[in-house]
């Protein structure tokens with residue numbers, strides 16, 4: 001079995017058996033520039049909801065806010081899913097929260113303790129980043145054409161092997177568990193969780209997702225620096241609102257709703 005193919009074998013056995021993610025919609029590549037770029041291109045060309053793109057390594061992995069996602073080959077999980085949700089453009093950011101929930105549950109199911117969600121897109125363990133989510137969208141005016149949800153999980157490499165800047169704030173499952181993990185089993189759990197939470201959201205709306213997300217989240221009592229289009233501020237985190245936005249309180253007691261931006265916890 002070639003490098004990375006174990007990813008496909010376990011995923012086919014576990015996570016691609018449901019209604020949404022199926023073997024015909026599964027695309028594995030030994031190396032891609034970015035699974036998100038590839039998934040967006042497939043979606044643009046008409047690929048159905050449930051299309052999954054996995055790579056064993058990425059040469060230009062994309063992170064949020066134009067950052068690079070370091071993606072060495074053979075070690076970690078790099079996966080992007082195509083969704084075609086019947087929802088307005090203004091709700092698309094909630095899909096990042098849906099994917100975060102599926103991701104944190106999947107890493108916990110693999111034995112990682114202490115994993116937490118940080119709004120909007122991070123999975124942290126003891127303040128270090130274990131996984132990140134990048135949601136990209138194409139729309140016609142107010143109507144979503146398609147969304148690509150990309151998930152990167154640091155699995156079997158060592159954080160110390162990343163560039164110094166990333167190494168200082170990253171962690172891997174192997175760092176935590178002191179053993180290597182089967183990326184295919186992790187992928188299967190992630191896909192099963194995403195199908196479940198995405199389905200629940202479609203049926204019951206955002207409330208159940210919000211409830212579960214908050215149980216995993218670093219929120220009340222957390223002090224943070226937020227970097228938003230309106231500027232940088234030190235705040236206390238308070239809540240996730242019913243729309244999926246972050247509620248914070250500023251130093252002078254003003255309550256604010258953060259629609260987009262970067263949050264650094266103290």
Ligand code: BTN
Nearest residue numbers: 034036061062063064132150152
């Ligand atoms: C972030 O935390 O900044 C988001 C990181 C998202 C990385 C994943 S890896 C799979 C998918 N393909 C990409 O190019 N990016 C996402």
